Amino acid sequence: MTTWKDEIASRKTFAIISHPDAGKTTLTEKLLYFGGAIREAGSVKGKKNTKHATSDWMEIEKQRGISVTSSVMEFRYRNFHINILDTPGHEDFSEDTYRTLTAADSATMLIDAAKGVEAQTKKLFKVCRLRSIPIFTFINKLDRQGRDPFELMEEMENLLGIRSYPMNWPIGMGRDFQGIYDRINKKIELFDPDNPSNIQVKEVSGPNDPVLVDFIDPSLLEQFQEEMELLDVAGDAYDEERILSGELTPVFFGSAISNFGVQNYLEHFLKLAPAPVPRESDIGPISPMDGEFSGFVFKIQANMNPKHRDRIAFLRITSGKYTQGMSVRHVRLEKSMRLAQPTQFLAQDRNIVKEAYAGDIIGLFDPGTFRIGDTLAERTSFSFDEMPHFSPEHFTAITVKDAMKHKSFEKGLQQLSEEGAIQLFHTYKRFPELQIVGVIGVLQFEVLEYRLKNEYHADIKMESLPYSIARWIDGPEKDMELFKQKQKQLVTDRDGRIVALFDNEFQMNMTKDKYPNLSFYENSYLK
Ligand code: GDP
DSSP, X not given: OOOHHHHHHTXXXXXXXXXXXXXXXXXXXXXXXXXXXXXXXXXXXXXXXXXXXXXXXXXXXXXXXXXXXXXXXXXXXXXXXXXXXXXXXXXXXXXXXXXXXXXXXXXXXXXXXXXBSOHXXXXXXXXXXXXXXXXXXXXXXXXXXXOOHHHHHHHHHHHHOOEEEESEEEESOGGGOOEEEETTTTEEEEOOXXXXXXXXXXXXXXXXXXXXXXXXXXXXXXXXXHHHHXXXXXXXXXXXXXXXXXXXXXXXXXXXXXXXXXXXXXXXXXXXXXXXOOBOBBTBOBXXXXXXXXXXXXXXXXXXXXXXXXXXXXXEEEESEEETTOEEEETTTTEEEEOOOOEEXXXXXXXXXXXXXXXXXXXXXXXXXXXXXXXXXXXXXXXXXXXXXXXXXXXXXEEESSGGGHHHHHHHHHHHHHHXXXXXXXXXXXXXXXXXEEESSTHHHHHHHHXXXXXXXXXXXXXXXXXXXXXXXXXXXXXXXXXXXXXXXXXXXXXXXXXXXXXXXXXXHHHXXXXXXXXEESBTTOO
């Protein structure tokens, strides 16, 4: 019989991080396909042409052909219960994308072999690093000519500061792609371009096994053997501890579109990736195996069903077990509440969930009671560590056109900032005071305007500001005082912390030089 502890131990909750077009949708489809969650690889694509009207952003989604909000997909594979936290891949991604990563126990970084480490991957990687979660790497599109694998590993080290351990190694690439060699299990998986699903697996004694000449082109074989030797001599050693602490990334090569190398990655991933891990709280770490149910809200999504105007708060369960209708404490509001009809997400469909365990994500109907970062706990009162805010990249001053609508405008701004759609700042000691909205993707401005108009009947005026960087400032009191007096472009965040805005890196670095005793943090965690 499976106990609740077995259930938790079988959970793998992770996010795929990548730059648009690296193949995240394609990889996700293949993974869901292995789990039998979809009948044929390819059906998730439907979300991109909005066949299912799941959100009010349909218009924006249609105009731009992208999916604005991130979602959770869960599937079972063998005895594992896998939750994939999806992160929007378009350039106009939002802070939600970052926050979603705080609900993941590990991440898979997907890299296009021809393009290497791209801008968005770098940003998302940094967020994963904050929590030192293990990061797996899938280097995609080996069926096309890409860059040299050694060069890609070097780039990961230079741009991301992470060492890598290739779990498998490609033999040839592009037109010459012959397959991969699994270094751990010592087997070759052969690629058949005419029939990619026909993967032949050959067990060998190692890269120098004479039998290899029977199925690998001699010139490629020689190159492969040299590369393996180089890896053994100069590469990092396999080290699970370093993998789990996020210092070493296990690297996999493959072609998602051909479903080649995907299962190899999945099998190793399931062996290595952690089950739910403890989370820090104000009473110390909370173990997932604690008997008590607890969780935190990491994302709030508005109006998934336009007819009902409801919001869904996404809760990452951090310990124990949820059962339908259970009562829990809403710690910030100091009140108890019944979790009536949470939903779980399976390849975009919403189902009522009867039980769920640490590691799972459930969606709670939210009439406006939740904020990003809220803790729910069964009995004990404690709060998980605060959800960080990340430096916005676009800023605008915002006012309401019609002064009569001021109240509902303020309410809307408040609400949207609690949902985490925008960050709201106030100018510091400046009269008249200005409200400044910061976002990570400019699309959020459109969303803001649309929602204030449609839900709060407030037409707004936005005046774009030249800043592109925000830094949370901290340091000795004397230096802080001087900084507050002298520095222009200062604002306070929702919690009254001092934040400095800069037009560009150059301007920021000059300021840093001027105030060597102060720290400039990229996020409100102050890390
Ligand atoms: P996303 O933006 O990261 O979700 O990327 P998609 O999964 O939509 O893929 C972007 C493009 O790359 C699409 O045209 C895919 O067909 C293509 N693609 C994905 N995986 C592979 C692959 O392994 N090989 C090749 N040649 N193309 C791929």
